[in-house]
Amino acid sequence: MDEWGYASSPPRPVAIEGGEGDTALAKSRVLTREEVLRRRLRRTRQLGRCYRAHYWALMEEMRSKYRDYSWSYGKSPFKEDHNDNSDNNNNQNGVVSGGGDDIVQCRYNGCKTKAMALTNYCHTHILSDSKQKLYQGCKAVAKNLPTGPSFCNKPILRSMVPPACPSHFQFGERCLARALRRAGLGTAIATTRKPNGKLHVITSEFVRQIQNKRKLALKKTDPKVETE
Known part of the structure; x- marks a missing residue:
């Protein structure tokens, strides 16, 4: 038996379909x-x-x-140990034992969920681990504060393009669909989540939106001329 508990057996050779005809033509020197x-x-x-x-x-x-x-x-929830003495000893090391298995608890203050494998933090608080290189925060702007933009910062994989969590990624797709409809392309986003519009049309629409935002920003910053 192998390491997964399955009965190991030698692999059987794959029979090639149409092998009889190949055998008949095996001695031929020339084939059409x-x-x-x-x-x-x-x-x-x-x-x-x-x-x-x-x-x-x-x-x-x-x-x-x-x-x-x-x-x-x-x-899955933690396996609670009803022995108070063992609970105190386990909580000091951040490990909860139950049913013979040692379960690592998230080291974030106040978090009682399990830590992910090979780390001491759960998925929600994985960014608190300074040694991890796999996750980054969502770069979508959640709020515009007077001190500056406040980012979502939910943990996502670094390979995600664009760097946005699933909720903000879907929100961006809806904004793109509305922009394409305003440009006269109708329902340019298909059910396969692939835009049917041409690239130059999408690019021009993005440029138009950026220019409109800049114009609105300039209007807000221009001093108002008072007329007597």
Whole structure:
């Protein structure tokens, strides 16, 4: 048995479809172009089916592992220990023990959720970890304060483009759809979340909006001329 508990067996060789015809033509010194193309097409289609079957098998395995990971480190509650003495000892080290498993509690002050794997903070407070390099704060502006813009700063992956959380990303898509409708493009955002409008039209609409914002800002800063 392997490390996952499954019975290990030697992989069986894949039988090539149409192998009888290939065996008959194996001793031929010359093949016609049609024979070569038919053989390559048949083998390419079979290889594609093998890749698709292997891909979906990996997806099913990933779903089960993600479910176990989410339950172990994300969404399941703490296992409470009714022994007060053991609770005091565990809380001093930031570890809650229950059912034989040691569960690391988030070190953020006042947070009682589980920490993510290989770190001491949960997903909400992962930015408090100065050593982590995987997450960054959402760059979307949540509020415009007199002292300056206040950013959302929800933890997102650094690979996210644009660097916005799911709520602000959807808000940006809705703003883009409204801007394209005002430009006369109708429903340019399809259900696949891919814009159908041409790039130069979208760019010109963004430039127009930026120019309007600058004009409004200049009007606010220009001194008003008082007439007697």
